[in-house]
Amino acid sequence: MEVEAKQDHKNRATAKGEARCPGAPSTQDIIAADKVGAPGWVRSEAYQFLGDADIPTDRYIDPEYARREIQTLWRHTWQFACREEHIPEVGDYYVYDLGPYSFIVTRVGADDIRAYYNACLHRGTKLRASGTAGNACEFKCSFHGWSWNVDGSHKGATCHWDFPHVDPARFTLPQARVERLGGFVFINMDPQAPTLAEYLGAEAKAHIDAWKLENRYTYLHVSKRLPCNWKLAIEAFMEAYHVIETHPQVAVSNGDANSQYDVYGEHVNRFISPLGVLSPHLYGKHTEEDILKQFTLGDSGALGGSQRTLKDGGTARQVMADMFRGMFEQATNTDLSGVSDSELLDCFSYTVFPNTFLFPGISLPMVYRFRPDPRDHRKCLYEVMFLRPVPLDGQRPQPAEPIHLRDEQSFSEAEGMDPGFGNILDQDTDNLVLQQEGIEASAKRTLTLGNYQEIRVRHFEQAVDKYVGEG
Amino acid sequence: MSEGPASPAFTRVLEAAHLPPGGKKVVQAGGACLLLCHANQRYYAIANTCSHNQKPLEDGRVMGSSIACPFHGARFDLATGKALNLPATRPVPVYAVRVVDGWIEVAV
């Protein structure tokens, strides 16, 4: 019996995808030792081995593939279009653009948000310019003045006598589907698509529900065009495997090689990358003091110029957690007493296929959005938003206006961006231009992926395959 | 209160207390119809006429330091008057604003 169990264990340990960073505690081990314990969505694992075949690279470099993606992938998936806070009042609208498509996402009632195809039903003019937002009591076309009510019904055609063939009842603005979750407005162009809940799956949806991101507001919003295919940009943020080489300054306080990776259904995956601990690559090379000093924050503005000192026998991770709780509470006027050390410190990165990254943590409270550049498959649009808890007094600040960086600008030039965090994003971007060009130059027409640390890339590309077809 | 000869002529238009944060108010000054906005922790004065279709801007939504015309969605920078998107391309006049003795004054 005992021999059999041992043999069994050995088989499992050597099975593909089962290997983990040797000599390092797991992410779950680290979190289990924290003073303020973490909730269930943190304390679970859902890794699956999904094969180890190479990924063909046509998908990153072939303009024909990019055209197919628009029709097959982007037209059938749930996409983050805007936050509810962008359209708080009836008639408020936000224009969401995707490839050649454009939608007017508007609030029709307290509980009713719709997304209209942004085109006049007369001769096609966009009813609102791309990339804009505002408030309307009607959507009037700037060309000949046809108009639609906020609820999408046809309001009037100039010189209606000339259009006896136009039945107003049949000239309602066509709509995409809309669903809301956690303060996010999602749209889907496919009337046959599954509901957002089915699309996410029960477990992933339960995680998102638990975060209550509807109680956050956007305090910083930065956008920039990146010099690579949109999928390369997304995949650059899916693993901590690159930290030691790309962000050596971060590795001192990041459990990179022992981060945890999980997949949920077809459209959601995540990692948990523990912070306030030394990278296994650097074991024996740094002290707890070094870890404390090196800690990089996405939202350091909330911390002010705090002093970091290590008490005797304390760990850097615990000092940071204790300090963060107090300082974030004060700076953002919120109650974090029930929030675990892990949620305060660690980097939780979730992908919702195809365009969204959610980071529900407190010190790294970002949302990323990626979209293909409609004119160039070798470029993409990247946005980073930082979400802070709505203050205790209940006064919801207006969401930040986006800051649009020029291609050559550094992320740290955006006003309000933590310089350390801006530097990290610049490091990521600099790799991406080299990667795009390298894939085009390569004699090898495939990418090779690690079984564990790059599982999110594989999972994401399997979803791409599902919509676009392999090729 | 006397001003040097180079200073623009400021006209008293509204008690500042009547324009809370987030507020907008149409005022007449120097023969012009102006829209005062209190946004972004400061006051702005912009001509109350969209440069695209000559419609009033007063029901427009203010976001950050811009206003969106409610008719066709053209947006203007409240500080400079610059048109930020189609269908407008030309700027809207803007005016210097100051607060003196609790009154908003505009240079028209």
Ligand code: FES
């Ligand atoms: S194209 Fe819109 S009214 Fe003519």
Ligand SMILES: [Fe+2]
């Ligand atoms: Fe990175």
